[in-house]
Amino acid sequence: MDEFQLIDRFFKPLSRPADASVRLGIGDDGAVLVPPSGCDLVMATDTVLSGVHFPTDCSPRAIGHRALAVNLSDLAAMAADPLWYTLALSLPSASARWLRGFTQGLSTLSAEAGIALVGGDTVRGPLAVTVTVVGCVPRGQAVTRTGGRPGDWVCVTGALGRAAAGLAAWRRGQRRGATLVPFLYPHPALEWIPLLRDFAHSAIDISDGLIQDLGHLLENRPLGAEIRLDRLGCDPEDLEGLERALWGGDDYVLCFTVGSRQWPALQRRIRSRNLECRAIGRIVPGPGIRCQGVMARRIHPIRMQGYDHFRNKVPRARHVRPSPR
Amino acid sequence: MDEFQLIDRFFKPLSRPADASVRLGIGDDGAVLVPPSGCDLVMATDTVLSGVHFPTDCSPRAIGHRALAVNLSDLAAMAADPLWYTLALSLPSASARWLRGFTQGLSTLSAEAGIALVGGDTVRGPLAVTVTVVGCVPRGQAVTRTGGRPGDWVCVTGALGRAAAGLAAWRRGQRRGATLVPFLYPHPALEWIPLLRDFAHSAIDISDGLIQDLGHLLENRPLGAEIRLDRLGCDPEDLEGLERALWGGDDYVLCFTVGSRQWPALQRRIRSRNLECRAIGRIVPGPGIRCQGVMARRIHPIRMQGYDHFRNKVPRARHVRPSPR
Numbered sequence: 051m052d053e054f055q056l057i058d059r060f061f062k063p064l065s066r067p068a069d070a071s072v073r074l075g076i077g078d079d080g081a082v083l084v085p086p087s088g089c090d091l092v093m094a095t096d097t098v099l100s101g102v103h104f105p106t107d108c109s110p111r112a113i114g115h116r117a118l119a120v121n122l123s124d125l126a127a128m129a130a131d132p133l134w135y136t137l138a139l140s141l142p143s144a145s146a147r148w149l150r151g152f153t154q155g156l157s158t159l160s161a162e163a164g165i166a167l168v169g170g171d172t173v174r175g176p177l178a179v180t181v182t183v184v185g186c187v188p189r190g191q192a193v194t195r196t197g198g199r200p201g202d203w204v205c206v207t208g209a210l211g212r213a214a215a216g217l218a219a220w221r222r223g224q225r226r227g228a229t230l231v232p233f234l235y236p237h238p239a240l241e242w243i244p245l246l247r248d249f250a251h252s253a254i255d256i257s258d259g260l261i262q263d264l265g266h267l268l269e270n271r272p273l274g275a276e277i278r279l280d281r282l283g284c285d286p287e288d289l290e291g292l293e294r295a296l297w298g299g300d301d302y303v304l305c306f307t308v309g310s311r312q313w314p315a316l317q318r319r320i321r322s323r324n325l326e327c328r329a330i331g332r333i334v335p336g337p338g339i340r341c342q343g344v345m346a347r348r349i350h351p352i353r354m355q356g357y358d359h360f361r362n363k364v365p366r367a368r369h370v371r372p373s374p375r
Numbered sequence: 376m377d378e379f380q381l382i383d384r385f386f387k388p389l390s391r392p393a394d395a396s397v398r399l400g401i402g403d404d405g406a407v408l409v410p411p412s413g414c415d416l417v418m419a420t421d422t423v424l425s426g427v428h429f430p431t432d433c434s435p436r437a438i439g440h441r442a443l444a445v446n447l448s449d450l451a452a453m454a455a456d457p458l459w460y461t462l463a464l465s466l467p468s469a470s471a472r473w474l475r476g477f478t479q480g481l482s483t484l485s486a487e488a489g490i491a492l493v494g495g496d497t498v499r500g501p502l503a504v505t506v507t508v509v510g511c512v513p514r515g516q517a518v519t520r521t522g523g524r525p526g527d528w529v530c531v532t533g534a535l536g537r538a539a540a541g542l543a544a545w546r547r548g549q550r551r552g553a554t555l556v557p558f559l560y561p562h563p564a565l566e567w568i569p570l571l572r573d574f575a576h577s578a579i580d581i582s583d584g585l586i587q588d589l590g591h592l593l594e595n596r597p598l599g600a601e602i603r604l605d606r607l608g609c610d611p612e613d614l615e616g617l618e619r620a621l622w623g624g625d626d627y628v629l630c631f632t633v634g635s636r637q638w639p640a641l642q643r644r645i646r647s648r649n650l651e652c653r654a655i656g657r658i659v660p661g662p663g664i665r666c667q668g669v670m671a672r673r674i675h676p677i678r679m680q681g682y683d684h685f686r687n688k689v690p691r692a693r694h695v696r697p698s699p700r
Contacts, residue, residue: 074517077520078453079448079449079453079520079578079580080419080449080452080510081417081418081419082453082512082519083415083417083418084415084416084514085410085414085416087412089410090398090407090408091407091408091410092407092408093405093459093494094404094405094406095461095462095463095495095507096496097463097496097500097505099500102498102499124405125404125405127404127405128403128407130405134418136419137420138420138421138422138505140424140503168418169418169419169420170420171420173422173427175422175424175501175503176500176501178465178500180420180422180463180496180505180507182420182461182463182505182507184509187407192399192405192407194403194407195402195403195404254404255404
């Protein structure tokens with residue numbers, strides 16, 4: 051199988067030529083695309099590497115899913131509808147079996163998200179996948195990290211720490227079961243896009259842990275947050291679970307802020323759409339993230355840490371033991 | 376230096392926040408971009424890997440240049456003006472010196488091309504750079520690979536085989552001198568964009584060698600080409616030079632076709648802009664690429680080969696010896 055056969059067999063079927071916004075898809079020097087009128091575009095890129103973002107013995111299907119999911123999550127966090135993506139794949143060898151699994155992982159999620167593959171590059175090298183996504187949002191309605199205001203509710207769109215629990219199970223040798231799903235097949239919160247546009251003052255997706263990513267919503271602004279630990283949905287006796295909820299990465303739930311006046315209307319929309327949402331705290335004036343609740347004493351002081359590729363050599367979703375007081 | 380300091384110090388300066396089409400640049404989950412009205416977008420992505428696309432001992436400046444240049448070349452081949460790019464960088468360690476050279480390579484070329492860095496991802500891993508570019512072209516005016524017609528002139532926008540000659544010199548241990556420049560600092564033919572829009576029936580950039588890339592212009596169509604070897608600008612006595620011109624990769628000159636009636640008008644534009652262009656042959660009915668001229672007998676039959684990541688294990692820009700007749 052040569053490079054061109056590989057593209058024809060595995061990647062062209064992902065290109066959805068029926069999409070009217072794709073004038074010309076895979077197979078030329080570039081794709082020709084028609085941007086929707088009256089929209090801003092949102093563009094993001096993320097790489098997943100074997101042994102860093104997924105275990106070396108991870109299934110190709112989970113790798114394909116993850117590479118697209120983490121990028122779709124960025125679009126969701128900006129409240130942008132997915133349009134197109136490109137795929138840069140570095141692969142040690144062209145195994146048809148591996149490629150079948152990988153493209154299944156991509157195609158299931160891309161069909162769900164309504165996003166078309168429009169270009170790519172396949173090279174021989176260490177296993178790494180870079181996806182670049184483009185989405186659209188009505189002009190001026192992108193939700194950014196910087197719009198939070200004092201008094202806003204801090205909300206998350208799902209349970210936290212489940213990916214870290216899945217990773218821990220994987221490390222213990224577990225290879226089947228529901229515990230692994232949030233880790234192997236993270237769900238980008240695309241169903242939240244219209245609600246974010248209508249209600250959110252600011253938003254981010256939680257890839258590096260709640261504390262670090264909530265920190266990005268407060269960064270360079272005279273703002274802090276108070277988090278009610280009892281609202282995270284953790285067992286009060288399970289300190290490890292709480293730590294995963296605060297510092298665990300890879301959950302890809304959204305963290306957003308909403309004004310307290312809009313909160314009742316948002317709650318109605320959430321109920322009517324049967325979505326999961328937890329209001330876990332409030333934005334407050336003055337810097338720092340403070341925790342409240344019966345467990346707070348056990349974890350203070352919160353260390354403002356998350357995953358950093360060049361500072362930490364510890365693996366993602368590690369468990370930070372709080373320093374004893 | 377952590378991941379966030381690295382982004383602030385080296386990559387945010389490339390983001391050109393003054394660009395009105397960039398509503399929000401680096402630093403959020405995605406960039407917010409305003410597409411020009413009345414335009415199609417062109418999107419392309421290419422990865423460069425250490426030891427595959429550039430020598431492992433290549434300067435970081437040349438790597439930064441190359442990563443962007445090969446992508447800009449794709450935009451030029453589609454006749455699209457550069458707008459925005461994202462950068463996914465996998466890096467073994469965060470060396471300030473390396474990053475300074477790398478971003479200098481990027482910034483010199485991005486300023487020349489008028490393209491803004493709008494997002495990226497930096498991970499620790501084997502050295503690899505994936506750039507994704509977006510450009511724009513007046514609606515319906517993108518130049519593709521498939522518009523060539525019988526009788527069209529086949530043109531190239533510069534000398535061929537110079538990158539292969541540079542690579543050969545590098546392999547012999549040469550580390551300085553003009554011979555290396557076309558190999559280390561390929562020039563994307565952005566100055567050709569308006570002329571392609573006005574004149575070209577089809578176009579491609581020559582990354583994998585003239586024969587292979589010209590083959591893509593003829594692919595799946597009942598067309599062939601006749602190439603006049605004496606027009607390639609090679610020394611008739613230098614068989615190796617001719618082979619580099621035909622099969623050498625990495626030149627990133629454009630190969631395009633133009634109707635013979637438009638040829639005089641195009642020549643005037645070429646002269647007025649002081650551009651280099653060689654009409655090296657013609658599109659003909661019926662498949663196959665045939666060579667004409669005094670050297671033709673020595674290289675027949677042309678082998679329809681170029682670089683393929685999964686079929687060939689030989690390095691790019693290798694020299695294929697013709698089979699004896």
